[in-house]
Amino acid sequence: MSVLVWLAIILLILMVVIGGQKGVRSFIALFFNFVILLVSILLMADPNIDPIIVTLVATTILSCINLFYINEINIKTKTAFLSTMVTIVFLLLFIVLVTESALIQGFSEEQIEEIKGFSVHLGVDFVKIAVSVIIMSTIGAITDIAISISSPMREIYRHNPGISRKSLFLSGVSIGKDILGTSTNTLFFAFFGGYMALLIWFIDLDYTLGEIINSKIFSAEMITILAAGIGVALVIPITSWLAALVLIKFETKEVEEEE
């Protein structure tokens, strides 16, 4: 059996042993995510469909799975979902701008060996593909933070129902601050782990600093990491604001109804 199958089995066993039913759900969600990612890649390969629209639809479905399936549908996950979408749209505008001007789409000089023999006249807009790649790689982190903020905010509101909207917002931001550092760290290491080989290549082939910084693959990588970081930071005030608004407006009703 291959390494992949073994790793998947080990992951499944560990998740089930530790997480029980929730573990099974997480594993199934992971599988669904994979399927949706695949379908969206297939759709992106069609020249008649705009990759950015595919990305938007895919991220909507993906965050639905990750929020509503792993957790349940409730006010926490609904606000988290809403804030994820708002953040993605903000991020999208920003990334489109940078990608178009920095010319980081497609493959780089370093990859020419690998794409040799392939036709590169594909008819698919690779600028948009580059944007999609950046968005897709951050979606996991953004939903994670959105739910980690909205869920304790609800607890805070439940324990102090008289809290003002502003102080609820502030407590959301302060929760966010605590996770900001570790989340940017997570992303940072994930990217660097993936690009270890590239870094070794740069040093081995005696690239000068100027050549590294201006090379397409390095700039693309840096821009992805930093855009992911920006997304992770942006989602904090957005979620806090939305959750404060929604909780005070709707939870009050619910509490009254319960009483």
Add this chain to the structure above:
Amino acid sequence: MRRNIVKQFMTRKHIALYILTVLLIVGSFWFVNHNHQFYERSIAEIVEVETVQSEEVTDPHGNEDQLVTQKLKGVIQNGDYKGVVIQLDNEYAESQVYDHEYSVGNELFVSVDSTDETEDLTGSILDVKRDHYTLLIAWAFVIILLLIGQLQGFYSVISLAINALIIALALDFYIQTTNISLLVISGVSIVLFTAISLLLVNGNNEKTYAAIVSTLLGTLFLFAVTAVVMWGTAGEGLRYEEMQFVTRAPEMVFMAGVLIGALGAIMDVAITMSSSLFNLYEKNNNITNKALKQSGMDIGKDIMGTMTNILFFVYISGSIPMIILYLKNSAALGFTLNMNLSLELARALAGGVGIVITIR
């Protein structure tokens, strides 16, 4: 009275800090926009673009694209030919898989071919100058982090910078001393990374020590599991030949990449769990060991799925362009996925294993 002075001092310090930041930003932008003389390669700024030809092409796989030829006029910004006009030709396909559409204002690295005194220079395009875009987004990142995270944001930026420095130094050291294994070096740097980032982000306290120990244990287990699986199956199903940019033994590089890639996520989990468990313990000193373990598991269950997801998306999305290239070249879907995703999936799965072990 005293508080007042402190307050005044603080605001003054703050103002100084703001001014310093603004100066840094302005200074660095000025630098990247005027650093042409530091580059050895000639840089030309495009001042005129003319599309001379545009034709439709259909490749052997039935993909339709538009092939465009541009004539560019640029002014050289550095070196012996500074200020001289250069003529460049550029051909690109509309999809821009490998080539670029240039527009006025782009700065390109060029090589100068003819040096006929009477006419404009001619040359060819080597690369694009991208440093100012990277700088722009880097500042945007730092500013947003500082605005939202304030002091914690500042520490995060510092710890990211230190970590990047450690990676660079460790790799440099590795290249220079060929007889030390990459894994040993990654091991040492992993210990450094963990200690520095957790201390900086989380402060010097018991929670942090607990998190550091569990991170290292988690990473060690992850290493053991991955190594056993890879060794037991002799690396079956992993397509090292598709790993990009390899100048060294691919297994080693891959393994080191897996460990460092999962490290951030493992740290994240470890710190979340240790700080919430310490919190519980502080609130209720009589809590039994068993109950504490139980609530630890409960918290772990909640974050397990999302953390695995983060790694999953980071790794898989990077291979989207390559998959599309394969697909559009009529490669079979199964083959494409096997070629492109085996390493990425292995990474994501191994990372997931590491996360779950740490929760344990």
